[in-house]
Amino acid sequence: MSTSPASPAPTQLRLIIEAADFDEAATFFRDVLGMPEQPAFATTGDDRVAILHAGSATIEIASTQHVRNIDEIEGAPPATGPTLRLALEVADTGRAVEVATAAGSRLIAPPVETPFRSLNARVQGPAGWQVTFFQELEPLETRSRREGFHTDDTRPG
Secondary structure (H helix, E strand, O other): OOOOOOOOOOOEEEEEEEOOOHHHHHHHHHHHOOOOEEOEEOOOOOOOEEEEEEOOEEEEEEOHHHHHHHHHHHOOOOOOOOOEEEEEEOOOHHHHHHHHHHOOOEEEEEEEEOOOOEEEEEEEOHHHOEEEEEEEOOOHHHHOOOOOEEOHHHOOO
């Protein structure tokens, strides 16, 4: 399948795994499987997230509280029960939403600038999957210096 200049070709696939036992999931993927962790934004307490590199893809392990916080930030209603949700990095979130909704996807949450410096929107994709489009607004090196960005082992309690 070829892409045209008007298509929202993703540059990254991120599979978000909501983990009730965050430490168990993070330990397995990060420490057992050796997937390097990049700095990611989370607040305090039970809001925890680890973005782990898996070659040309990333796996994001998120606590239930973090998933709820993202739902609130994106303006999306909370899902019932644990879910898998796709997050696709795109060059233009607005355009990706236009293309997805024109193809029949239902808009769940319109584009919003997040505190972790991306432009996010969410649609209801095929087979019930929720798809978040995200457009990074600044490089990881710059975001990593902002307040709130840490690896899980260095974040404040």
